[in-house]
Amino acid sequence: MYDVHEKPPEGATVHDLRSDTVTRPTDAMRRAMFDAPVGDDVYREDPSARALEARAAELTGKEAALFVPTGSMGNQVAMATWAGRHQSVLCERRAHVLLYEQGAMAALSGLHPEPLQGDADGCLEPDDVERALRPGPYDRVPVGLVAVECTHNVAGGSLPSLDKLSRIHGLARERGVPVHMDGARLFNAATGYGVPVAQVAAHTDSVMFCLSKGLGAPVGSMLCGPRDFIASALPMRKRFGGGMRQVGSLCAAGLHALEHHVERLSRDHANARALAVGLDLVEGLSIDPGAFPTNILYVSTAPEAAPRWADALRRHGVLIHAISHDSVRFVTHLDIADDAIPAILSRVAAAASEVAAEDA
Ligand SMILES: Cc1ncc(COP(=O)(O)O)c(C=O)c1O
Missing domain, CATH: 3.40.640.10 (Type I PLP-dependent aspartate aminotransferase-like (Major domain))
Structure with a gap:
């Protein structure tokens, strides 16, 4: 399920939440x-x-x-x-x-x-x-x-x-x-x-x-x-x-x-919290926003749906990992700005309709 060769789509503004290892040096x-x-x-x-x-x-x-x-x-x-x-x-x-x-x-x-x-x-x-x-x-x-x-x-x-x-x-x-x-x-x-x-x-x-x-x-x-x-x-x-x-x-x-870059880590944690609260409102995803205290979120999907979520989000320029058949991971980091969270959540909402249509 976890594909280390996944690549961002060409040309789009990409929010890469696969891992906190993807940051580029400032x-x-x-x-x-x-x-x-x-x-x-x-x-x-x-x-x-x-x-x-x-x-x-x-x-x-x-x-x-x-x-x-x-x-x-x-x-x-x-x-x-x-x-x-x-x-x-x-x-x-x-x-x-x-x-x-x-x-x-x-x-x-x-x-x-x-x-x-x-x-x-x-x-x-x-x-x-x-x-x-x-x-x-x-x-x-x-x-x-x-x-x-x-x-x-x-x-x-x-x-x-x-x-x-x-x-x-x-x-x-x-x-x-x-x-x-x-x-x-x-x-x-x-x-x-x-x-x-x-x-x-x-x-x-x-x-x-x-x-x-x-x-x-x-x-x-x-x-x-x-x-x-x-x-x-x-x-x-x-x-x-x-x-x-x-x-x-x-x-x-x-x-x-x-x-x-140490003091700013609390912002990654706050961004993860905001993301978790928003993700829990998305049809087809569920997460206990209180269960993830730092920068890593595991979000549950319907059985077998996790890869479809990762694909749909990729098409919308949001990269995540499908960790198992029913779980996806979002990780916040230095290159995810605070003001990117609302944009990411609206892309997730758009992807949700596609996943729902595929499942229908
Ligand atoms: C908990 C933990 N330990 C160790 C490592 C290994 O780090 P590296 O990728 O630099 O080998 C990772 C990498 O993701 C990790 O998450």
């Missing part, structure tokens, strides 16, 4: 990239990379940070650094690290995923974690890492309970097991909770966040954690093919994003 960001001092980062000589890593560590309240090309690589480097072959990774059953990273933890690192059912917000239940962490019989794979996700993408850009995350961290610590957070949208999470980023990251040993999603940079993610962990993650990043040379231009985009 002019100011491009200028920062152009002006960036660079050096060979495999030799650790890139001043812009050093500056970005220092800033990411500071913001997340961790000792050190490492620039990585993608969020997936950041998660995979983290898991391979914390845990070894024949250890398991406890994660939520809809986690990105489990479902959308090409099975890399097993394929590349010999790690065994151990999925648990989370709550409605995609948070692992502390009691389940506690049970899973107890030493088991010899035929069970010992747990080497607990992986959490915040915001949780598939649960709807949700905000896992900070209290549960804190309890999970405490339980894992008692067993000497580290906790890694896939914080691809960590800054959306902090905005949603209304707390500093470091307060969210405090509930984990390491955290990955993406610069290339809501923050609007073209490339890059940061892996943050204790100094000795990041020192080990550096050769691991090389092993995964992620040692890059003059990355300063990319890092300058990240620094610019951290300086200029």
